[in-house]
Structures are given as C-alpha cells and as structure tokens.
Amino acid sequence: MALENMGYLTLEELKAQTVYPTEERFRKGPVAVIECTHEIPCNPCEGSCKFGAIKIGDPITNLPGLVEANCIGCGICVAQCPGLAIFIVDKTYSDTQGTVSFPYEYNPVPEVGQEVDAVDRSGKVVCRGTVVKVQNPKSYDRTPVVTVAVDLDQVETVRSMKRL
Amino acid sequence: MAWESGVQFMIKKEVVVIGGGPSGMAAAIEAAKRGAEVLVIDANEKAGGQLFKQIHKFFGSSEHGAGVRGIDIGRDLLKEAEELGVEVWLNSVAIGLFAEKQIAVETGTDDAEKIVRVVEGEKIVIACGASENVVRFQGWTLPGIMGAGAAQTMINANRVLPGKKILMVGSGNVGLIVSYQLMQAGADVVALVEAAPNIGGYVVHASKIARAGVPIYTRHTVLEARGEGRVKEAVICEVDGKWQPVPGTEKVIEVDAIAIAAGLKPLAELAIMNGCKTKFDPILGGWAPLHDENMESSCSGIYVVGDVTGVEEANTALEEGRLAGVAIAAALGKITAEEAETEKKKIWDRLDGLRSGPHGEARMKAKDRQLADFRQLSAAEI
Numbered sequence: 018m019a020l021e022n023m024g025y026l027t028l029e030e031l032k033a034q035t036v037y038p039t040e041e042r043f044r045k046g047p048v049a050v051i052e053c054t055h056e057i058p059c060n061p062c063e064g065s066c067k068f069g070a071i072k073i074g075d076p077i078t079n080l081p082g083l084v085e086a087n088c089i090g091c092g093i094c095v096a097q098c099p100g101l102a103i104f105i106v107d108k109t110y111s112d113t114q115g116t117v118s119f120p121y122e123y124n125p126v127p128e129v130g131q132e133v134d135a136v137d138r139s140g141k142v143v144c145r146g147t148v149v150k151v152q153n154p155k156s157y158d159r160t161p162v163v164t165v166a167v168d169l170d171q172v173e174t175v176r177s178m179k180r181l
Numbered sequence: 182m183a184w185e186s187g188v189q190f191m192i193k194k195e196v197v198v199i200g201g202g203p204s205g206m207a208a209a210i211e212a213a214k215r216g217a218e219v220l221v222i223d224a225n226e227k228a229g230g231q232l233f234k235q236i237h238k239f240f241g242s243s244e245h246g247a248g249v250r251g252i253d254i255g256r257d258l259l260k261e262a263e264e265l266g267v268e269v270w271l272n273s274v275a276i277g278l279f280a281e282k283q284i285a286v287e288t289g290t291d292d293a294e295k296i297v298r299v300v301e302g303e304k305i306v307i308a309c310g311a312s313e314n315v316v317r318f319q320g321w322t323l324p325g326i327m328g329a330g331a332a333q334t335m336i337n338a339n340r341v342l343p344g345k346k347i348l349m350v351g352s353g354n355v356g357l358i359v360s361y362q363l364m365q366a367g368a369d370v371v372a373l374v375e376a377a378p379n380i381g382g383y384v385v386h387a388s389k390i391a392r393a394g395v396p397i398y399t400r401h402t403v404l405e406a407r408g409e410g411r412v413k414e415a416v417i418c419e420v421d422g423k424w425q426p427v428p429g430t431e432k433v434i435e436v437d438a439i440a441i442a443a444g445l446k447p448l449a450e451l452a453i454m455n456g457c458k459t460k461f462d463p464i465l466g467g468w469a470p471l472h473d474e475n476m477e478s479s480c481s482g483i484y485v486v487g488d489v490t491g492v493e494e495a496n497t498a499l500e501e502g503r504l505a506g507v508a509i510a511a512a513l514g515k516i517t518a519e520e521a522e523t524e525k526k527k528i529w530d531r532l533d534g535l536r537s538g539p540h541g542e543a544r545m546k547a548k549d550r551q552l553a554d555f556r557q558l559s560a561a562e563i
Contacts, residue, residue: 021379022378022397023397024380025388025392026388055385055540056539056540057538057540058241058534058538059241059242060243061248076537076538077242077537078541099237099247099248100383100386100389102385102388122365124367136394137392138391138392139392139394140391140392140393140394140395141394158238158248159250160238176392179394
C-alpha cells in the first residue's frame with residue numbers, strides 16, 4: 018500500500034479511509050479536506066474549528082471526521098494541524114479553475130500572483146498554478162497557508178508546490 | 182577557583198535533577214512549585230534538551246499544549262523554572278553518582294578552568310535522556326556522516342547546514358522530522374532509506390516529505406559511503422526478507438552528507454552505576470531502569486524520568502517529569518499524600534492518552550511491563 022511504504026495515499030485510498038467531502042458539498046464552495054489517516058493521539062483541529070465541523074471526540078485517537086454541512090472552508094484548521102494534513106479545496110473559484118490551500122513552512126514564501134509548480138501528494142509536478150492568496154497571521158504561528166489556483170481537474174490532485 | 186584539591190564539597194539540596202531537558206525541567210518545576218529547593222545540572226550551554234531543536238508543532242491534546250512548537254514549550258519551561266527560583270548549573274556534567282546520593286559535577290568548557298563540585302540531594306532525578314544509535318557500513322567514518330540528531334542540532338541550534346544533498350537513513354519520526362527540517366533549512370533530502378518494509382514513523386510526517394519530493398525507499402539500506410576527505414556518494418541497495426543486501430540492486434546517489442536515524446537508547450549509565458535495577462526492552466530502546474508509579478527507581482529517593490527510562494517523545498517525557506516532581510514534593514512533606522494522589526491521577530490519565538492508539542500500543546505495553554517488573558522486584562525483596 019502506498020501509505021505504508023511510500024508515505025502518501027492515493028485519492029481512492031483517501032476517499033475510502035477518511036470522511037471525504039461529497040461532490041454536492043464541493044459544488045457549494047470551499048471545504049476542508051482532512052487527509053489524516055493514522056490514529057494518533059491528537060486533536061487541535063477539533064478545537065480550532067468554531068463551527069463544529071471537525072469531530073474527534075473520545076478517545077483522542079479517533080480520526081477527525083468532517084461535518085461538511087458545518088464547514089465554511091475558512092481554513093483556520095489548516096495551520097493548526099501539527100501534521101499539516103488539512104487542505105481547503107474550492108471547486109467554485111471560476112468556471113475553469115479551482116483553488117487548493119495548503120500549509121507551506123518553507124522559505125521563501127511565494128507572493129500573490131506568482132506562477133509556481135503545483136505538486137501532487139508524491140511531490141510530482143503536475144501542473145502550473147497561480148498563487149492567489151498567502152495567509153500568515155500571528156495566530157497561524159509561522160505556518161503560512163498558500164492558496165494556488167489550478168485547472169479544475171487538478172484540485173483533488175494538487176497538495177503543495179515545488180519549493181522555490 | 183581556590184579550592185586546594187580543585188573539588189568543592191559538600192553542597193546540599195533537597196532535589197537535584199540531572200538533565201535539564203523536558204522531563205528534568207518538568208520535574209524541577211513541579212517540585213519547586215510546591216516549595217522544594219531544586220538544582221538542575223545540565224551538560225549544555227542552555228537547558229531545554231531536545232526541545233530547542235524541535236521547531237515543529239507537537240501532536241497531542243489541545244487541552245495540554247498540542248499544536249505548540251517544541252522551541253516555544255522549551256522557552257516557557259525555562260521561564261517558569263526561573264520564576265520559581267530553580268537553580269540551573271549549565272555546562273555541567275554529572276560524572277559520578279555515589280552512595281548517600283552524592284553527585285560529582287564537573288563544570289566548565291575549558292579543561293584548564295573546569296571545576297568539580299560534589300552535591301548531595303535528598304532526592305535525585307535522573308533525566309539524562311538518550312543517545313543515538315549508529316549504523317556501520319563501509320566508509321561510515323567519513324566526514325559528513327552523522328546522526329540525524331546531530332544534523333538537527335546543526336540546523337536548528339547552530340544554524341549551520343550540514344550539507345546540501347542529504348541521504349537520510351531511517352524512517353522513524355526522527356528520520357522523517359529531521360528530513361523535513363533539513364529542507365526547511367535549505368537542503369535537499371535526495372533520498373530516505375528504510376530497511377523495514379514499512380515506514381516507521383507517523384504517516385503525516387512521511388506525507389510532508391513525500392509531497393516535498395523526497396524519494397522514500399523502503400526495504401533499502403546504505404551499503405557504502407564513498408569520497409575523499411568527505412562523503413561524495415552513497416551506495417544504497419535493496420534488502421531481502423532477512424535484511425541481507427540483494428546483489429545487483431545497488432544505486433549510487435550523489436550526496437554531501439548522510440544522516441542516520443536508527444533509533445535511540447536510554448543513557449542509563451548513572452542509574453546503572455548507582456545500582457538501580459534495569460531491564461532490557463527493545464521497544465524502550467534497550468536497557469532502562471525500572472520504576473514505580475511515582476517514577477522512583479529501585480534505589481529509594483532516586484527517580485528516573487523521560488527517555489532514560491524508555492525512549493518516547495517530549496510530551497511523554499514532560500508528563501513523567503511532572504509525576505516525579507509531584508511525588509517528590511509529597512515525599513519531602515511539601516504536600517499531603519492526598520493532594521499528590523489527585524495530581525498524579527491527572528498526569529497518569531494524560532500519559533495514558535499520549536500512549537493510546539495503534540501507534541502508542543507497543544510503548545504502552547512496554548511501560549506497563551516495566552511497572553509490573555518493578556512490582557515483582559519489590560515483592561521479591563519483601
């Protein structure tokens with residue numbers, strides 16, 4: 018299996034093992050995609066969400082479950098996850114493009130408008146992307162969140178960008 | 182210094198903590214908070230142990246500091262200890278632990294200026310942590326080849342890049358996290374090899390480096406390091422089910438550093454020197470002193486906390502230190518037994534939480550075995 022010997026899951030495996038947003042929810046706007054598949058004792062994401070859209074409960078090793086109806090895609094959880102395993106995907110950005118927001122703890126941080134190489138879960142460059150937002154407020158505690166616009170058919174594939 | 186023998190006798194403290202990492206500082210703080218007079222001895226120029234190298238956000242419960250970076254936990258610990266009046270001797274090595282709970286401490290960085298003091302503690306906490314295991318292969322002594330912990334010290338404590346093209350050996354959490362941090366520091370991790378069929382550490386750590394483009398080779402090992410004066414190439418190859426290299430699968434990778442993350446073993450020498458009963462447990466990293474629910478070893482008044490009593494993580498080390506600190510405060514009569522029990526129960530609940538889940542199961546069982554072995558020991562002695 019990819020997870021245990023490559024370090025990442027395929028999209029199909031992720032859909033099977035996590036609470037993945039439905040296509041109906043994707044059509045409504047930005048939503049959190051929680052790619053946390055290992056039952057480790059960790060729950061900052063649950064507490065970070067003011068909308069009750071992430072449920073872990075007791076025991077603390079439960080996988081985080083997305084309550085998609087409550088999620089507004091604000092992205093607060095992205096920087097709070099110590100495992101950097103949460104992403105915001107927006108399939109409604111434009112008719113042809115969607116966006117992916119991901120944690121990016123490398124220097125230099127890209128600038129809005131910059132063209133970057135978008136990579137998939139394995140680090141492979143899959144397409145070009147345009148940085149449309151960079152958030153790095155104090156509350157994110159030095160975990161900048163970068164939002165990249167890519168072609169719609171790539172939003173479920175792209176999970177980061179090649180380091181600059 | 183003006184002592185004739187160069188040795189100063191006899192300083193007495195209620196509590197002496199050997200090692201100012203997360204477990205030692207936590208023990209010092211909990212004891213000092215309840216009125217104990219505490220001295221911490223630390224070998225480095227700054228206390229805090231590994232915390233100041235841990236620039237990542239910690240896992241755990243959000244009620245207890247999860248999501249906070251190790252460096253920030255370290256900063257807060259040192260501040261709290263200072264406010265509580267904990268005395269800290271830096272650049273100080275405990276070179277011996279003798280009967281009557283006397284510790285010989287050598288202080289100084291310059292051999293000519295070093296002084297030795299003997300400190301007596303009513304209660305002693307051994308919190309010296311763990312040391313890195315090595316992997317031996319052809320050329321392993323070439324400059325540029327180091328422990329992953331050393332590489333992490335270079336980048337995060339000293340801000341020096343050990344190389345630009347690094348091979349990481351080992352996929353436990355140390356190997357995965359240090360790979361990530363090497364990239365954050367500006368290096369490329371050209372490959373990570375793991376002899377086992379599966380990645381050892383948390384998958385979320387592996388996923389971070391996978392999407393940063395690090396090729397992860399499971400069932401692979403490093404055969405040879407080549408270079409003159411410095412490592413220039415690494416030869417890696419596949420291993421079979423019996424951990425033997427598979428001929429014909431060799432790959433040569435251009436590198437300028439190799440970092441080895443092959444696990445850690447408890448630094449149990451002081452405890453052993455003092456006669457604390459130990460047991461070998463591979464899950465805990467090797468020989469580790471046994472202890473009771475108060476973290477007290479088989480030697481009365483000597484407590485063992487953190488990696489020294491089984492290699493785990495900073496957050497479990499913190500809780501073990503807190504347990505010992507509370508137990509010591511009670512033993513010294515600073516708080517009642519009832520007060521201590523209430524506090525210790527809360528700490529044990531948190532420890533159980535941190536060791537829960539499939540990834541904590543082996544450690545939880547190993548720590549349970551350790552406690553059971555201790556109880557057997559006590560029963561046998563009675």
